[in-house]
Amino acid sequence: MKVAIIGVTGYSGLELIRLLSQHPEVIIQSLHSQSMVHHKISDIYPHLQNCCELMIKEIEPATIMEETDLVFLATPSGVSATLAQPFIEADFPLIDLSGDFRLKTEGSYEKWYGKEAAPIDSILKAEYGLGEERQNSQANFIANPGCYATGALLSLAPLVKAKMIQPDSIIIDGKSGLSGAGKVPSTSSHAVSVMGNMTVYKMNQHQHTPEILQQLQQWNANIEAIQFTTSLIPVTRGILLTIYAKVNEELTEEALVELYTSYYREKAFVRVQPVGVYPDLKQVQGSNYCDIGLAYNSETRLITLVCTLDNLVKGAAGQAVQNLNIMCGFPEELGLINSPVFP
Amino acid sequence: MKVAIIGVTGYSGLELIRLLSQHPEVIIQSLHSQSMVHHKISDIYPHLQNCCELMIKEIEPATIMEETDLVFLATPSGVSATLAQPFIEADFPLIDLSGDFRLKTEGSYEKWYGKEAAPIDSILKAEYGLGEERQNSQANFIANPGCYATGALLSLAPLVKAKMIQPDSIIIDGKSGLSGAGKVPSTSSHAVSVMGNMTVYKMNQHQHTPEILQQLQQWNANIEAIQFTTSLIPVTRGILLTIYAKVNEELTEEALVELYTSYYREKAFVRVQPVGVYPDLKQVQGSNYCDIGLAYNSETRLITLVCTLDNLVKGAAGQAVQNLNIMCGFPEELGLINSPVFP
Amino acid sequence: MKVAIIGVTGYSGLELIRLLSQHPEVIIQSLHSQSMVHHKISDIYPHLQNCCELMIKEIEPATIMEETDLVFLATPSGVSATLAQPFIEADFPLIDLSGDFRLKTEGSYEKWYGKEAAPIDSILKAEYGLGEERQNSQANFIANPGCYATGALLSLAPLVKAKMIQPDSIIIDGKSGLSGAGKVPSTSSHAVSVMGNMTVYKMNQHQHTPEILQQLQQWNANIEAIQFTTSLIPVTRGILLTIYAKVNEELTEEALVELYTSYYREKAFVRVQPVGVYPDLKQVQGSNYCDIGLAYNSETRLITLVCTLDNLVKGAAGQAVQNLNIMCGFPEELGLINSPVFP
Amino acid sequence: MKVAIIGVTGYSGLELIRLLSQHPEVIIQSLHSQSMVHHKISDIYPHLQNCCELMIKEIEPATIMEETDLVFLATPSGVSATLAQPFIEADFPLIDLSGDFRLKTEGSYEKWYGKEAAPIDSILKAEYGLGEERQNSQANFIANPGCYATGALLSLAPLVKAKMIQPDSIIIDGKSGLSGAGKVPSTSSHAVSVMGNMTVYKMNQHQHTPEILQQLQQWNANIEAIQFTTSLIPVTRGILLTIYAKVNEELTEEALVELYTSYYREKAFVRVQPVGVYPDLKQVQGSNYCDIGLAYNSETRLITLVCTLDNLVKGAAGQAVQNLNIMCGFPEELGLINSPVFP
Structure with missing residues (x-):
């Protein structure tokens, strides 16, 4: 085609x-x-x-x-x-x-x-194009998701659908590489401002906030708000999200990993990490993978999710190709199962 | 001397x-x-x-x-x-x-x-040497605080002492440059592992957790636990902490900034940022400053604190010199009021 | 196979x-x-x-x-x-x-x-496996070239074969990313030693010196020695060589570019840049390309060659696959014509 | 004052x-x-x-x-x-x-x-303000040297004055951090263009070329031209120059180091490195030092000089303060003898 x-x-x-x-x-x-x-x-x-x-x-x-x-x-x-x-x-x-x-x-x-x-x-x-949640769609007009939103939603879907977390407890702490900020030169994208630095931006104002919330509410209408913070780190490609949520009931990290492994068993691009392992940016750069690691702290009753993806691939162009595959009836992963470019 | x-x-x-x-x-x-x-x-x-x-x-x-x-x-x-x-x-x-x-x-x-x-x-x-809280001390044996602990405690002191936040709501999301990890070569400190990457480490296990909690509990005995996450970003010097806490009562960002400005009015090394301004690493590197920015989200009722400091100065050697000054009766800032090395 | x-x-x-x-x-x-x-x-x-x-x-x-x-x-x-x-x-x-x-x-x-x-x-x-110079080889045992050597030889081949430069005038100033130094952790590969730094290493002692010289001498027996300097820059992948050589006779940059364009017309992986354009690392990372830019200074009678390649691809694994293609009679570029991973 | x-x-x-x-x-x-x-x-x-x-x-x-x-x-x-x-x-x-x-x-x-x-x-x-060469000056109007020029001239002064090198053999291969390119945002200073990259710029056109040549010719009128190449590396502060020159007569590295050590014995800011040691950027960042390492290759009869300095200090503001000290009759190093900010 x-x-x-x-x-x-x-x-x-x-x-x-x-x-x-x-x-x-x-x-x-x-x-x-x-x-x-x-x-x-x-x-x-x-x-x-x-x-x-x-x-x-x-x-x-x-x-x-x-x-x-x-x-x-x-x-x-x-x-x-x-x-x-x-x-x-x-x-x-x-x-x-x-x-x-x-x-x-x-x-x-x-x-x-x-x-x-x-x-x-x-x-x-337009259909919202979160690839992993688009089974049997016939849509031919796709609104491809934002990069942060892709990571946040893939990370939270199993927990939110299973109603395992308190609806007012979700905090998303996002870190992005500079390619996420676009190619227009500015003081904040100047190499001298970026190298050796980390900056917080759009505090409580990032435009992916309503995008994430809208989808979470479709999964659980009790979620009224989320806390979403965004910052820039001195890398070119990649997003790392640290997400916190308070559980309704005690659980184990093993059960948590099992829940996610089951949920994403058929999904080629979501790689759930074993207990005690957390993904980094290098293991996804250049690829359409979204990697998720899981932790539970029984002292604070908080789950911590760590999610990484390449903002230009799974967070943009790669997911768009995935959506083309779905739209055209190709296997979802056609042309996209390439090894990340490591190191 | x-x-x-x-x-x-x-x-x-x-x-x-x-x-x-x-x-x-x-x-x-x-x-x-x-x-x-x-x-x-x-x-x-x-x-x-x-x-x-x-x-x-x-x-x-x-x-x-x-x-x-x-x-x-x-x-x-x-x-x-x-x-x-x-x-x-x-x-x-x-x-x-x-x-x-x-x-x-x-x-x-x-x-x-x-x-x-x-x-x-x-x-x-040993007296715990958080410089800003050591008025009139006569101690001559100082346990100099950890780098993360210094930032977390200076950021939380005003809120915790004023009992303005829910005691079970504190989440500290810490990011550190590589000098914080010491000079011993390892796979995780190898430049190829670090450049272009971000990694989460010691999930729920960082040794500054009890240090922070111990001091917070002296200020408010109701605090039973904190969530503390640590990660490495590809910079040499500097720590950025994003700290979340749920308020007991609604407030404004103006009131929040005013509280902190008052609290730290006499303290040369803590620089409270104006409303809507958040510190980055470059504005503290090479100096003994600890800079704090403050936000409030009325949707989630969460305060977000952003704190930066140089882990080798305010987070180690600089605070040690500050403690020497206090011990010796010198002005607290003697020899330490130098401009950060910017850019 | x-x-x-x-x-x-x-x-x-x-x-x-x-x-x-x-x-x-x-x-x-x-x-x-x-x-x-x-x-x-x-x-x-x-x-x-x-x-x-x-x-x-x-x-x-x-x-x-x-x-x-x-x-x-x-x-x-x-x-x-x-x-x-x-x-x-x-x-x-x-x-x-x-x-x-x-x-x-x-x-x-x-x-x-x-x-x-x-x-x-x-x-x-063993046959020395500089892909672009291996037409019609039947060899089944290949010594794959070093990363610096690949760039230096592809850059110098047209000039040296044409005997256009003074045989005692070749200076190769090489800069390499850290993946070229291998994965063993050491003080010199520690991120704190590398980020924000540049270091010269193996002064007059790099082991690619005789490899480059041996091949150059096959092309022109009058070349008795080369000056080869190597340094590390804070990037993960990529080599940039700046090569200087004094001409025998005056020429123009246009003629120089034309010489190289002709020489490499049939070669998929060597991309000669137009007059006044010099390659950077980003345009080759992740790919098997070797890009060459050319300048001439009539004041000093020196040609300056700027060459970039990805040390792990054209400088190692990619050229090895190219050699597999040649050995097996596949098209030389089979499986290797992928876009660099930019940015 | x-x-x-x-x-x-x-x-x-x-x-x-x-x-x-x-x-x-x-x-x-x-x-x-x-x-x-x-x-x-x-x-x-x-x-x-x-x-x-x-x-x-x-x-x-x-x-x-x-x-x-x-x-x-x-x-x-x-x-x-x-x-x-x-x-x-x-x-x-x-x-x-x-x-x-x-x-x-x-x-x-x-x-x-x-x-x-x-x-x-x-x-x-205006007097040209290369600090180390300004003994007994009474000038009150100083043209402070360029950053590259400072490094090149301090590196070449002993050799050129002693007429030890062939006058047409000087090649200066300069690498600069991004602060040298100024604060104006542009595509070439965009962090995404810079991180993980190295670029050559102003090939044969850098405006420090005539500045260097003018001073060299004052020391040795036989020098008619120099080759000067400039490139950007992904660091914020610092210049590293690799300089090549062909000797008139054979020498040893020991003699070379001795020549420089003698020449700069009284100069606080030029630190000649021992035989076999070459300076890096980290050892000068934040300071007014200019560090020089020396090598000799008897195969090629080339001296290689490696010079590092902080472009904003010795290459700009620091040397300006040094010139203030000279102008005012203060000790040349007053207010400038601070440790580099390492690491």
Whole structure:
């Protein structure tokens, strides 16, 4: 099948190129961008020399729909909302990597993103694309989840669905590498600000907060709020989440690991770690894996979840390809079972 | 006054040399180590050429007590316990940077450090050296606090003393640079394991847990347990703690900042940040500052504290010099009010 | 075809697993190591969970030759020499990644490696495996080149063969990431020694010096010596070489780029950069590319070559797979044309 | 004495604040900037809280000359040229950290900086401020050297003055941390471009080339050109230069080290390393030291010099303070003999 990628000069768009180049059933038919039109992608990004040398084209929806079978929007929030409309109206297969079609409650997008939302009927047409929870979906318009949200939801799903934790006790302490902050140069992304440093940002204001909460509430309506903190660490790729939740009843770490192992037995991309083992960033970088480690402290009655994933793969482009696989009836892991790039 | 430093080849010992070289009232009389005796310190550590070229001597307590006025023990936990004895018995001014004299409850050291404790009567003679809480002390034997403990306690003191938070709600999520893990080469300290990575370690087992709890309980006996998580980030110096606690009653961020500003008004080394501002590592590296930022989330009723300090300065050698100043009746900040090394 | 990998716990062995897992014509039949026998590779290296879960076996040459079609030795210099013997004697297809079979002059190995050499007749049987220079080879025993040597030789080949530079003027200033130094923990590989630092090592003593010189002399017997400096920079993967050479006759940068472009026109893995463009590490990491940029300074009459490659791929495991392709008559780039992992 | 700093929001200006705060004979009277006027410096740079809380003032030369005894210009090249004029005209003590008054040949500044030069008579009034070569100077207007130039010149001075090397053989391979590139955010200073990477920049075009050459030619008029390459490594502070030069006559490393040791015997800030020892960045960071290691290769007849310094201290603000000391008749090292911040 042939696909088009719109928004190809950002990190997620580039990662789509990398992953789709290796996908046995997909041909990248065309690349599109609002900037850099008529440049070869490999002239702008020399790592793509000999790998992908397509010319960047203008964004002409009619032509794209004529020449391809599916379109990825790897454009920023606020941009996707507009660009997606012709594809939505034509019911054309669409996977959007931005936050523009994730929040289903009116007013929520405006509050957390500080911009005008896409039309609510468009938003409601999009299925939230958390791959592991999308069995038997027929959707052809996917709102691909945020990177933090993917990790938080995969980590919390078994506990929340089983109603094992106190609904007001969830604290998510997130740490992200710099590629999660996008490619626009700024004081906070300047290497001198980042190397040897760690910074907290968007305190109580990160836009993935309502995205996580919305999904958790579908699993357990008693959850009214979550605490979500985000910080930047001096790495390029990767997210590590430390998540705390108070249990309703005492349990053992063995039972906890068993619960998760069972829950994710059929899921290729979620790797539950053994008792006493916690994942790091290096074991997921470059791959579509989401690794989860589990601890229980009987003194505080708190479960600690440690979750790692590559924000550009499982947190963006990789999960988008996973969603393509689901949409097209391919095996979910097709083209995605590659070893992380270690070390 | 003349001082000796025992355990001079580790990071804390080296930092003592750096700081004491700039102290207007102190002369470093002698350096001592179990290894590297008869080598010039500047031959082993070339950064000290022209700065400190003392020969490393054997550890002979009688001579040290004869030739100096105060001794620092910058030796590892388990080693200080033994080395300190002659100085304790002689009631000689002593500041120990290890964990050996901090835990006052019998059995606690053995449980958390996995080693035999120092004699309990020696332990009880040591005063816990959290500088900001040591007004009018006459102690001449100081157990210098751990790096994480310093940040956690300075961050929690105002809240806990004021009994504003639920006693079972404290969660401390700690991130440390690699110098906190010591200089011994290992797989986990190998640059290839560290760069581009973040790892969780000692889950529910970090030895600063009882140290923090012991002090919190002196301030509020209702606190029975704390959750404390530790992780390594790819930086050399610095600790960032994110601390969560549930309030008893609603409050505002303004009131919170005002509480802390008042509490630390007279304290040169604790810098409370304005509303909406959170400290990073770069603003404290190389200095004795402990910076604290404060947030309140009315949805979750959680306070979030963000605390940064340099683990080798305020978390070790700097606080030890601060304790020397207190012990000797010097101004607490003498020799320590230097700008952080930014960027 | 089925392959065995001996020496699977080092970085090169792990990279062979990563690359061969994606090779369409190869099955990894077995993994072997002197340490960690009977452990699952994915228990030791959790990044391999779900990717490669083979048990590590003892090194039994007879069994390996019975069950597989080719063996990789990813063992350290000094170890390969011995392990290779039964395979050499049986004329079994063998690719050795160590330095043990590269130096053809008696006494050279002992001088530069400080160890006893392999038997000289074994050494002489091995073909030096610089992929781009191995047209029509029938060899089935390959001494895979060193990482620095690969970059230096690919960079210098066109100039040296064309006799355009003064034979006594070659200076190679090499910078390497830490994975090039191996996984053994030491003071120099400790993260605190590496992060924020750069160090020069093995001044005038790096063991790739004779390897580079030997090959250059085959191309131009007038070259009697080279200057080769090596240093460590705080990155995990990648080598950047800056190479200087004085020209015999004036030229232009355009002519220089044209020479290289022609020379490497048919070579998939050498990407010559346009005039005024110089490669960085990020554009090759995770890939088998070797990128070369060229400059000429008419004031000094010096050519400056800038060369980057991933030391674990083109500098080790990737070139080994390239050599497998050549040995087996596969297209040279089979299984290796993947996009670098950028950013 | 009282000083003013103009251009206080860049890295060099901040470093002047850090160093002058510790200088026993200097009071920082006022800070000036074209941007951020009327803000407290510690509100913009929170690391300065409690250290320096001066308000940033407008640049009014008359007031500055009235209220202070000396002015530092830590403004960018192209800006200093204009700002300096009133001070030059008034013969007011002035130390300029930019490149605007270093190049004495007409046309040179325009060629290498691509901007209009300061008036030539102003340029000729400035003394080039390489501290170690400024014995008995009476100058009160100093053009503070560039960071690379400082390292290159201190490294080459003994060899070039002694005419021991071939005049057309000097190659300087420079590597710099990111603070050397300034604080303006750009794609090349973005953390994602920098971490895990190394890049070559300004190939054959770095503006320190004529500055180095001009001084070398004063020492040996036969030197007609130098090769100078610059690259960025992922560190914040520090420069490492590897310098090659061909000898006229054979020598030994011992003789070489002896030559340098003698030459710099009286110089506090140049630390010549013993035979076989090469400096790294960590041993100079935060300090005014310039460390030099020396090697000789009898095969290639090349000397290799390895030089490290902190670009913000010896390469900028520290050397500026050293020049203040010389100008004021203080001991050259006053306020500057502090231990590097290791590790």
